[in-house]
Amino acid sequence: MNDLLGVVDWSRAQFALTAMYHWLFVPLTIGLSVIVALMETIYVRTGNARWKGITQFWMTLFGINFACGVATGLILEFEFGTNWSNYSWFVGDIFGAPLAIEGILAFFMEATFVAVMFFGWNKVSRGFHLASSWLTALGVSLSAYWILVANSWMQYPVGCDFDPAQMRNVMTDFMAVAFSPVAVNKFFHAVFSGWTLAGVFVIGVSSWLLWRRSNVEAAKSSIRVGAWVGLAGILLTLWTGHGSAVEVARVQPMKLAAMEGLYRGSNGQSLVGVGVLKPESSRTADDPMSFSIDIPCGLSLLVYGNTTGFVPGIDDIIDGVTVNAQGDSIHGPSYADRIVMGKEARKALGDYEAARKAGDTAAMESAAARVQAYYSNFGFGYLPSPEAAVPNVGLTFYSFRVMVMAGGYLLVFILLVLFLSYRCNKWLENKWICLLGLLSIAVVWVCSQSGWIVAEVGRQPWVIQDLMPTSAAISGISKSWVQTTFWIFAAIFTGLLIAEMSIMLRFIGRSVKRDIENPKH
Amino acid sequence: MSTTVPGRIWALYRDGFRSMTVGRSLWALIIIKLVIFFAVLKLFFFPDILGTEYDNDTDRAAAVRMSLADGAGSLTETNQ
Numbered sequence: 001m002n003d004l005l006g007v008v009d010w011s012r013a014q015f016a017l018t019a020m021y022h023w024l025f026v027p028l029t030i031g032l033s034v035i036v037a038l039m040e041t042i043y044v045r046t047g048n049a050r051w052k053g054i055t056q057f058w059m060t061l062f063g064i065n066f067a068c069g070v071a072t073g074l075i076l077e078f079e080f081g082t083n084w085s086n087y088s089w090f091v092g093d094i095f096g097a098p099l100a101i102e103g104i105l106a107f108f109m110e111a112t113f114v115a116v117m118f119f120g121w122n123k124v125s126r127g128f129h130l131a132s133s134w135l136t137a138l139g140v141s142l143s144a145y146w147i148l149v150a151n152s153w154m155q156y157p158v159g160c161d162f163d164p165a166q167m168r169n170v171m172t173d174f175m176a177v178a179f180s181p182v183a184v185n186k187f188f189h190a191v192f193s194g195w196t197l198a199g200v201f202v203i204g205v206s207s208w209l210l211w212r213r214s215n216v217e218a219a220k221s222s223i224r225v226g227a228w229v230g231l232a233g234i235l236l237t238l239w240t241g242h243g244s245a246v247e248v249a250r251v252q253p254m255k256l257a258a259m260e261g262l263y264r265g266s267n268g269q270s271l272v273g274v275g276v277l278k279p280e281s282s283r284t285a286d287d288p289m290s291f292s293i294d295i296p297c298g299l300s301l302l303v304y305g306n307t308t309g310f311v312p313g314i315d316d317i318i319d320g321v322t323v324n325a326q327g328d329s330i331h332g333p334s335y336a337d338r339i340v341m342g343k344e345a346r347k348a349l350g351d352y353e354a355a356r357k358a359g360d361t362a363a364m365e366s367a368a369a370r371v372q373a374y375y376s377n378f379g380f381g382y383l384p385s386p387e388a389a390v391p392n393v394g395l396t397f398y399s400f401r402v403m404v405m406a407g408g409y410l411l412v413f414i415l416l417v418l419f420l421s422y423r424c425n426k427w428l429e430n431k432w433i434c435l436l437g438l439l440s441i442a443v444v445w446v447c448s449q450s451g452w453i454v455a456e457v458g459r460q461p462w463v464i465q466d467l468m469p470t471s472a473a474i475s476g477i478s479k480s481w482v483q484t485t486f487w488i489f490a491a492i493f494t495g496l497l498i499a500e501m502s503i504m505l506r507f508i509g510r511s512v513k514r515d516i517e518n519p520k521h
Numbered sequence: 522m523s524t525t526v527p528g529r530i531w532a533l534y535r536d537g538f539r540s541m542t543v544g545r546s547l548w549a550l551i552i553i554k555l556v557i558f559f560a561v562l563k564l565f566f567f568p569d570i571l572g573t574e575y576d577n578d579t580d581r582a583a584a585v586r587m588s589l590a591d592g593a594g595s596l597t598e599t600n601q
Binding site: 124165166167346347 | 554
């Protein structure tokens with residue numbers, strides 16, 4: 001058991017390391033592709049050659065980031081086959097189809113149009129080049145879409161039936177999988193957060209140029225575009241974040257309760273604005289916070305759009321309290337009941353296998369019917385107690401607040417930059433503003449990573465909501481093996497990150513000594 | 522210079538690769554990455570467990586079924 005625990009924890013750590021490393025590059029690629037396309041649009045519409053130089057400068061940074069991020073997601077697929085073989089088999093084609101579409105789109109669309117973007121200056125018409133830039137941006141986002149469809153299915157498994165014979169979830173409704181509200185919301189939330197990140201990145205790098213008194217006009221022009229994209233990004237991220245919260249309340253209420261540190265819910269539930277959780281040992285359902293500043297009725301308002309709706313807490317959910325479409329609390333099976341049903345499903349699965357080995361078709365059909373009857377609670381059959389279905393409340397709660405506070409800061413920062421840019425742009429050259437711009441690059445990445453921590457830690461212990469806990473997804477490999485590969489990854493990723501950062505910083509550093517608006521080619 | 526579409530596409534890529542500056546470092550980085558990922562990590566550290574240990578899908582399904590029905594054990598409190 002201890003070895004299993006170790007394998008699960010080390011595999012999770014390894015997956016988190018890989019995913020977070022991958023996510024360093026993805027949002028910048030998504031957002032910067034849009035900014036580059038916008039800058040080129042300005043160039044094509046105005047015919048002003050300085051915008052061509054500015055576009056090429058940011059396009060090169062886009063290319064560096066694109067190259068740095070490429071293939072880092074492949075490692076995740078390696079891990080599926082080695083560390084998470086039960087999971088990989090169990091999800092089968094549902095996970096495979098979106099990933100295959102993503103691979104085809106990424107290969108054909110991005111490879112084709114990225115090449116025209118970089119190699120096509122003065123070789124193809126301005127219009128075709130501009131179209132290629134926009135199609136690259138579209139391709140990048142579409143690639144992200146299919147990955148997020150796969151991720152969303154894990155959080156909200158729809159459009160499938162479980163087949164005990166194949167031991168797989170079989171897709172029955174592609175549209176339900178591809179366009180589930182969770183997937184659509186997650187996609188827009190992730191893409192718009194990428195716009196925000198790239199906008200702040202452009203402002204930050206431009207601030208550094210202003211700090212060095214280099215390419216002042218190009219930097220200020222870039223800041224305007226970056227700030228507008230950043231502002232659109234963060235406002236749309238807020239909007240889609242609200243949509244995500246509504247979806248989480250509907251399909252993953254335990255995650256929402258953990259995000260709020262809410263153990264006992266109520267009608268007209270308040271929202272924790274700022275708060276500190278008590279240590280787990282002294283935390284009680286009625287008094288979980290050491291300190292908090294609450295927004296009265298805020299959570300009910302956020303989730304239901306009214307001030308009276310009931311939001312269940314962790315203990316309510318364990319007791320089987322759910323909420324109907326009107327926002328009223330209703331009682332369903334408790335987690336203790338669901339554990340019993342889940343164990344019955346597991347037992348039926350064992351009976352199915354025994355019958356299969358015995359060649360008893362009638363017994364197989366009977367066992368399969370019992371599996372189906374309890375399948376919606378299948379994952380609960382692995383839980384030793386109802387409390388095991390509670391995620392890490394502290395990490396989810398604080399990550400959510402870091403994300404929200406960082407997002408709030410970024411909104412104010414972007415508005416400030418826009419104001420200065422139009423009203424007194426000499427201030428953009430102020431050292432303190434430049435320093436703020438540089439520091440904001442770190443803040444936006446912290447914000448972005450925190451969002452994923454909320455999404456992924458908050459859904460634990462499930463790798464597939466209600467159907468498969470993370471511990472059941474694991475392969476029969478040794479802890480030492482996973483530890484070894486974890487440290488190999490840590491070393492490789494550190495080395496690659498240093499190499500990638502040095503290429504990017506060297507390029508930015510060299511730009512100080514050259515005229516961005518008038519490149520040689 | 523070719524005037525056919527394939528010839529122009531070939532020229533686009535050929536001239537593009539020849540005139541790369543930062544791109545050379547990036548391609549070197551991508552190739553190093555792919556070699557490490559596929560020739561080292563995938564080959565020596567990340568076998569497809571079910572693909573290598575079982576001959577066919579029926580056996581793989583049976584292995585996963587056994588694992589999930591009986592073998593995977595219970596979730597623990599620390600799995601959060």
